[in-house]
Amino acid sequence: DSKRRLRNGYQAFSPRLAKRQQERLQIETQLRRALDNGEFHLVYQPQVDLRSGRILHAEALMRWRSPLLGEVRPGRFIELAESTGEIVRIGHWVLGEACAQMRRWQEQGLPIQRIAVNVSYRQFIGEDLVDSVRRMLGEAGLPGHALELELTERVLVEDVADTSRVFDQLRQLGVRLSIDDFGEGYSALNYLRRLPIHALKLSHSFMKGVPGARSDEAICQTVTGIARSLGLDMVAEGIETEAQRDFLLRLGVKVGQGFLFAPGLLPGEFAKRLAAQSS
Ligand code: C2E
Ligand code: MG
Ligand code: MG
Ligand code: MG
Numbered sequence: 667d668s669k670r671r672l673r674n675g676y677q678a679f680s681p682r683l684a685k686r687q688q689e690r691l692q693i694e695t696q697l698r699r700a701l702d703n704g705e706f707h708l709v710y711q712p713q714v715d716l717r718s719g720r721i722l723h724a725e726a727l728m729r730w731r732s733p734l735l736g737e738v739r740p741g742r743f744i745e746l747a748e749s750t751g752e753i754v755r756i757g758h759w760v761l762g763e764a765c766a767q768m769r770r771w772q773e774q775g776l777p778i779q780r781i782a783v784n785v786s787y788r789q790f791i792g793e794d795l796v797d798s799v800r801r802m803l804g805e806a807g808l809p810g811h812a813l814e815l816e817l818t819e820r821v822l823v824e825d826v827a828d829t830s831r832v833f834d835q836l837r838q839l840g841v842r843l844s845i846d847d848f849g850e851g852y853s854a855l856n857y858l859r860r861l862p863i864h865a866l867k868l869s870h871s872f873m874k875g876v877p878g879a880r881s882d883e884a885i886c887q888t889v890t891g892i893a894r895s896l897g898l899d900m901v902a903e904g905i906e907t908e909a910q911r912d913f914l915l916r917l918g919v920k921v922g923q924g925f926l927f928a929p930g931l932l933p934g935e936f937a938k939r940l941a942a943q944s945s
Contacts, residue, residue, distance in 0.1 A: 693743055694750060696732050701756055706730055708763055709930030712939070713782070713901060713923045716915055720943055725782040725816070725923065726764040727930045728756075744786070753786045758798050760784075765806035765813065767933055772808075776940040782814040784846065787821040790828070796835040803839065810840025816867065817843060819851035830861060837862045844901065847871075849889055858896055866893045870904020870924070877913040890917045 700706060710724040730738040747753040761783055768781040789795045803810060815836065822829060822845075836843060844865035849872060857863075868889050875882030886902075893900040902914050905924030914922060928939070 690746065693735065693738065694746055696734055697743055697747055697750070697752055700730060700732060701752075701759055703733075705732055706756070706759065708760065708767065709932060710767070710781075710936045711923050711930045712928045712936070713921055714927045716902075716905075716911055716920055716922050719927060721778070721940055722921060723780045723782060723814070724768075724778060724936060725930075726760065726767075726784070728760060728784075729930070748786050748788050751788065753788050754794065757786055757789045758794075761798055761802045762805070765802045765808055768808060768812055769806040770933070771937060771940065772812075774937060774941075775944075776937055777944045778940055780812055780814055780842070782816050782844070784816045785821075787818065790817075790821050790832055796832060796839070799836065799841060800839060803841075811842065814842040814844055814864070816846040818846050819848070822857045822861070833861050844899075849885060855892070858892070858898075863898060865899035865901055867901045867903055868919075873902070873904040873906070873910055873924075876910050883913070886914070887917060890919060894918065 707729050708726045709729055710726055712721040713723040713725060714721055728740050728744075730740075730743060732738055744753065747756055764781050764783045768778070771778050785795070789798075799813070799815075803813060833843065842864045843862065844867055845863055846867045847869040848866040850869040866889060868886060872882045872885045872889075876886060877883060890900060892898075899921070900919050902919050902922035903924060905911050905914065905922045905926045907926060910924075911922065911926060931939070
């Protein structure tokens with residue numbers, strides 16, 4: 667077809683692009699059987715009280731161990747899975763796995779309030795997401811408020827009418843909704859007053875220049891101000907240094923995550939840390 671001809675045309679001109687294209691194709695092929703082969707697992711990054719360092723919540727993050735490609739990071743496969751539509755099936759699995767893990771921690775008596783799961787805009791198209799969430803909560807025996815869905819701003823620009831219906835249904839389930847990577851994308855602020863959002867996650871991309879770079883500091887300050895004046899919770903991500911944490915504390919941010927506290931952890935390691943702080 668014409669697309670393939672175009673691809674071949676590019677290959678003739680740019681070996682680099684051709685190599686990337688080939689890699690993409692390879693990932694795409696492997697991705698198609700990864701789920702059924704059990705090649706995915708989740709790690710859990712603590713969301714902590716910035717002042718005490720105590721773990722409050724967990725964010726589930728996908729990991730893919732491919733026998734052919736090795737460790738493949740989400741940055742290299744999520745977008746691809748979105749473009750092929752595979753993300754819907756994968757996302758369903760992630761939800762179920764995260765809810766089941768949350769249930770196990772609760773059964774172990776570990777003090778964790780909530781688990782956050784990343785949801786692709788593609789999962790918002792159609793009725794499946796609400797059904798999927800309802801079913802997974804039911805199977806794990808969890809109340810809605812034990813689950814938070816992290817959405818990107820992309821969700822909000824795709825189909826507004828449909829989106830607010832899905833948001834309403836999710837709210838009825840008691841599920842919390844947050845906007846991930848806030849400020850990085852479209853930032854059409856008007857949706858914030860129309861949709862039942864609970865929290866904004868300040869994009870880690872602004873954390874790099876903090877403290878010091880005036881523009882990054884200003885954006886952090888502005889986003890914090892927006893969250894505060896709209897009565898939304900705020901979570902900072904990508905906190906790597908004490909100076910960054912202290913800057914955020916001065917802005918009044920109370921919850922955050924980042925390598926300063928912990929990377930994504932295997933369930934056992936996460937549980938160990940929870941157990942250590944409950945004594
Ligand atoms: P995200 O949801 O914004 O997740 C935060 C990313 O930042 C994670 O990368 C995490 O490992 C990384 N990170 C955490 N602390 C720090 C830090 O202090 N410094 C730096 N530089 N990075 C930090 P990861 O796990 O590679 O995931 C990348 C993105 O892939 C996620 O960004 C999310 O958008 C997407 N993703 C991951 N898992 C899923 C999933 O199950 N479903 C969907 N739809 N997307 C997912
Ligand atoms: Mg996230
Ligand atoms: Mg993020
Ligand atoms: Mg991100």
